[in-house]
Amino acid sequence: MMDMWFDIIEGSKTLLELDDARIKIIGKNGELSKEFANLGKLPNAEKKAFATKLNSQKAEITTALNNKKILLEDEKLKQDLLDDSIDVTLFSKYKQAGSLHPIMETMDYIIEYFASLNFDVKYGPLAEDDFHNFEALNLSKHHPARDMQDTFYFKDSHLLRTHTSPVQIRTMLKESFPIKMISPGAVFRRDLDLTHTPMFHQVEALVVDKKDVVSFANLKDILTDFLKYTFGDIDVRFRSSFFPFTEPSAEVDISCIFCEAKGCRVCSHTGWLEVLGSGVVDDSVFKAVGYTDCSGYAFGLGVERFAMLLYKIPDLRLMYEGDLRLLRQFR
Numbered sequence: 001m002m003d004m005w006f007d008i009i010e011g012s013k014t015l016l017e018l019d020d021a022r023i024k025i026i027g028k029n030g031e032l033s034k035e036f037a038n039l040g041k042l043p044n045a046e047k048k049a050f051a052t053k054l055n056s057q058k059a060e061i062t063t064a065l066n067n068k069k070i071l072l073e074d075e076k077l078k079q080d081l082l083d084d085s086i087d088v089t090l091f092s093k094y095k096q097a098g099s100l101h102p103i104m105e106t107m108d109y110i111i112e113y114f115a116s117l118n119f120d121v122k123y124g125p126l127a128e129d130d131f132h133n134f135e136a137l138n139l140s141k142h143h144p145a146r147d148m149q150d151t152f153y154f155k156d157s158h159l160l161r162t163h164t165s166p167v168q169i170r171t172m173l174k175e176s177f178p179i180k181m182i183s184p185g186a187v188f189r190r191d192l193d194l195t196h197t198p199m200f201h202q203v204e205a206l207v208v209d210k211k212d213v214v215s216f217a218n219l220k221d222i223l224t225d226f227l228k229y230t231f232g233d234i235d236v237r238f239r240s241s242f243f244p245f246t247e248p249s250a251e252v253d254i255s256c257i258f259c260e261a262k263g264c265r266v267c268s269h270t271g272w273l274e275v276l277g278s279g280v281v282d283d284s285v286f287k288a289v290g291y292t293d294c295s296g297y298a299f300g301l302g303v304e305r306f307a308m309l310l311y312k313i314p315d316l317r318l319m320y321e322g323d324l325r326l327l328r329q330f331r
């Protein structure tokens with residue numbers, strides 16, 4: 001009997017078959033279990049020896065069942081692993097990684113530069129209202145920048161922001177000075193020609209502190225450092241200009257990186273390239289946000305312009321055509 005049972009156990013090919021064998025042999029009505037029922041029929045003198053024999057047989061069978069179970073479980077695990085296996089050495093269909101657009105690349109560079117100087121990075125809504133985009137920035141009701149030609153208007157004096165300067169206003173209305181922030185993002189103007197697109201990107205900056213702590217000298221310093229770090233061995237010049245929200249105001253030029261200031265088509269034979277607008281924050285702006293006894297400077301730059309200069313991209317339109325031959329150069 002025992003040999004036959006061992007054969008059945010040994011011959012089980014699956015855990016299910018093994019369980020059937022267990023039930024058949026030592027289950028409640030199993031063959032070995034039935035033997036125990038015969039115990040009562042034996043004379044007392046033989047009972048003990050018979051019971052001992054049955055118990056040791058049951059122990060042997062149980063051990064055999066357990067050993068076989070471990071073996072079959074092990075085999076099943078191996079088979080499952082084989083069935084589910086993933087070949088991590090296979091090449092992916094998507095092995096060509098994408099890349100950031102040169103505009104985003106440039107924006108990230110600018111953000112990183114100023115973040116490393118402890119400027120906070122702030123974002124504002126693309127759809128603005130008249131107050132934040134114009135009024136609070138000292139752009140009076142009849143200022144030409146409000147002209148229908150330049151601004152995309154919605155109903156109720158809402159509009160697509162024409163610059164990132166409204167984030168200055170939003171920040172000052174929410175927080176008290178000292179403030180040291182930049183704000184990158186898209187801006188919109190009704191403009192389309194060789195050098196203008198209806199959507200482009202700016203990075204705004206604003207620094208405000210107690211009266212006389214921040215001056216035009218600080219502005220000159222930080223921008224000169226930034227431009228020389230970015231473009232290398234160039235000259236920087238601050239040219240007197242006008243913005244309603246700064247007084248005094250300056251446009252900032254760098255010596256032409258294409259012709260080394262000798263004069264070429266890109267710099268219109270002036271030897272200079274205009275790269276940003278800047279100035280000392282006008283008191284009327286502080287008044288609009290309820291700030292007193294403070295001083296500050298601000299500047300705003302066009303990201304496309306920077307990207308074109310940094311990567312020597314000759315035509316603004318290339319930025320928006322999605323031509324892979326351009327984009328692949330930025331991998």
Ligand code: DAH
Binds near residue numbers: 164297
């Ligand atoms: N907002 C101006 C523009 O879109 C750029 C600018 C000029 C921003 C001077 C400033 C600034 O913060 O001080 O043309």
